[in-house]
Amino acid sequence: MITREIKNNVDKIWETFWTGGITNPLTVIEQLTYLLFMKWIDEIEKTKEQEADILGLDYEGLLPKNKQHLRWHHLMQLESPEEMYAVVSKEVFPALNELNGTDGLVFSKYMGNAIFMIPTANMLAKVVEIIDNIPMKDSDTLGDLYEYILSKLSTGTSGQFNTPRHIINMIVDLMNPTPKDSIIDPAMGSAGFLIGSSDYIRDHHGDMFFEQDFVDHFNNTMFYGNDIDCTMLSIGAMNMMLHGVSNQNIEYCDSLSEMNKDIEKYTLVLSAPPFGGLLDYKVVSNDLLKIVKTKKTELLFLLLFIRLLKKGGRAAVIVPSGVLFGKTNAHKQIRKEIIENHKLEAIISMPSGIFKPYSGVTTAVMIFTKTGVGGTKNVWFFEMTADGYSLGSKRNPIGENDIPEIIARFSNLEAEKKRKRTEQSFLVSVEELRNNEYDLSINKYKKIEYEELEYDSPKLILDRIQELEEDIIQGIIDLKKILND
Structure with missing residues (x-):
């Protein structure tokens, strides 16, 4: 510590x-x-x-x-x-x-x-x-020292869009990385997801470090990261080095361009890619545009994640909420691609303050497995309302925190079948998703219970107001008498 x-x-x-x-x-x-x-x-x-x-x-x-x-x-x-x-x-x-x-x-x-x-x-x-x-x-x-140094970004004005460490840890816990995984973040920034995964492996599979084959894999072929910002590459590389990963595969690469040749190479994608960018078709890999033609970076990265994963590989990624319910053909196509051709498992909606002070945009965690043959039956939805911190610009610690419940419920989805649509989490069938144009907004499926309230009649309310007014007038009369005596 x-x-x-x-x-x-x-x-x-x-x-x-x-x-x-x-x-x-x-x-x-x-x-x-x-x-x-x-x-x-x-x-x-x-x-x-x-x-x-x-x-x-x-x-x-x-x-x-x-x-x-x-x-x-x-x-x-x-x-x-x-x-x-x-x-x-x-x-x-x-x-x-x-x-x-x-x-x-x-x-x-x-x-x-x-x-x-x-x-x-x-x-x-x-x-x-x-x-x-x-x-x-x-x-x-050393690792804790560098994390503390990087935490200074969240209170500054650098414009860097860092994912909060506790959100990274939640996502890593949900995915439960294994000693056999090959993990990539193609928009790595300071390498937070790679650090979270390496820490998870150390904490849950410490006995594996006595096996030389695993140590070689951990230090050389387990962690991969790409970025187009050389400053963030050096910071991410130092971060990994100080966290005990000696020869991580961190490279300068425009992940969405033809520069990126990786296909079906990794077993786990963890990422919070850039939101809201628009790219010229000329700078985007043709492999991605063949599936869905779009200029939006958040959609292109979803296509990239699918391409990067081996069959059976998993992804847990943060997307802006517009990805879940956007009405353009590109939005619908990418949601259909994931739901029909792969296995969409979960959508965890997060409140708008998660990324403050950088942005108030609402986001969600999307979890899916690449299959190539479909497999989506039921999708688990959870509406996070608190993450242990206030949702204002200062993000001060508070008592309310949904993260432990999210992790516990995701680990036992069978029990979620009994949950009602009025609760914080529930399952939605693939048939219902199809009928709603693959809309993945939780509000599309959540039901709100309205409590019937009974109010007094207007006549009774007016009578009470009149009684109060008469009491006030009488009080004024009494005060005047006291003053005149």
């Missing part, structure tokens, strides 16, 4: 950047990520040097012998902030850029785009001093 002291150190770093004029949260995280990488690499090098020394072996480090002075512990020995600034800006960053993945660490592939943006020597010295006091050897602490 991250300690209060470490949180305070991160807050001090944030304040240092902010007061120094760097106010974009994404820029702060990017610069902090590069500095953390510098320290982390130095810790790795020290460990390997010690091991080689014990075994009496030679060890050739990541940096050549003539650049050992660029390592973190040497920077801490420099005499002045100005000297440190000159070394970091003119030598350290270029040297790290040259690594370009040759160290076997995915993160260093994205150092080639790293731009040193800390404006003054004193700011750099202050941030480096604080980072030096943060322990880097405990992987759990």
Whole structure:
């Protein structure tokens, strides 16, 4: 667990950047990520040097012998902030850029785009001093540390559309990743879904880490992520690395374009793709447009998920509510495709405040299995009204939380057959979905019980008003008498 002291150190770093004029949260995280990488690499090098020394072996480090002075512990020995600034800006960053993945660490592939943006020597010295006091050897602490750093995005104005961690954890729990899964998020951002899945595997299948074949799979072929934002790729790669996944498959890729050649490669898709975008047909993969011709990114990503999955593969993805009830041919076609040609299992409607402060858009979790031959019989609907946080812009913790019930009910859908349409969750048959043009809005099927209320007659209400008015008048008369006496 991250300690209060470490949180305070991160807050001090944030304040240092902010007061120094760097106010974009994404820029702060990017610069902090590069500095953390510098320290982390130095810790790795020290460990390997010690091991080689014990075994009496030679060890050739990541940096050549003539650049050992660029390592973190040497920077801490420099005499002045100005000297440190000159070394970091003119030598350290270029040297790290040259690594370009040759160290076997995915993160260093994205150092080639790293731009040193800390404006003054004193700011750099202050941030480096604080980072030096943060322990880097405990992987759990490192992961929690970086999650705390990324949480700063939710209170800033960077425009990044992060999925709240507790929503990610809910979706991961619903899907129950297995040690055999190959998991992808083709719009990965900071890699939250991949992190949630790796944590779930560690918590529920810890015994598998004694088997070398599984360890190789976990570190090399279990987790995949794509993004078109190089800053988010470096942040996501660092996030995965600090959470103990050493060689994740994170790549720059426009997932919806011809650049993406993946077909039936993965067993699990977890994602919250971009909402509301419109793409030119020319930049979209023809494989996707052959199924449904649309420019809408939220619909194109659903088509992509189907293409990425192996037969029997599963998907749990966040979509804007318009996907569920949109009346265009494209909306109807994609819903029909999933319902008729695959197995749609669940629609979990979420309240509009889930993504605040970024957006008030209403969203839903869609869960389906790729079959290619249909299989949808009944679809489970749940109307989430609370997720443990207030639905305003500040998202403060509250007592009401539907998430535990969602997970419990989804794990026992047989019992849901008895639920009434007036309740918070229920099943809807595929026949009824067909009859309603595959509309997946819960309000289409939910029934509301109206309680009959009886009111007094207008005459009786008027009589009571008259009595009250007479009492008021009499009170005024009595007060006047008292004043005149």
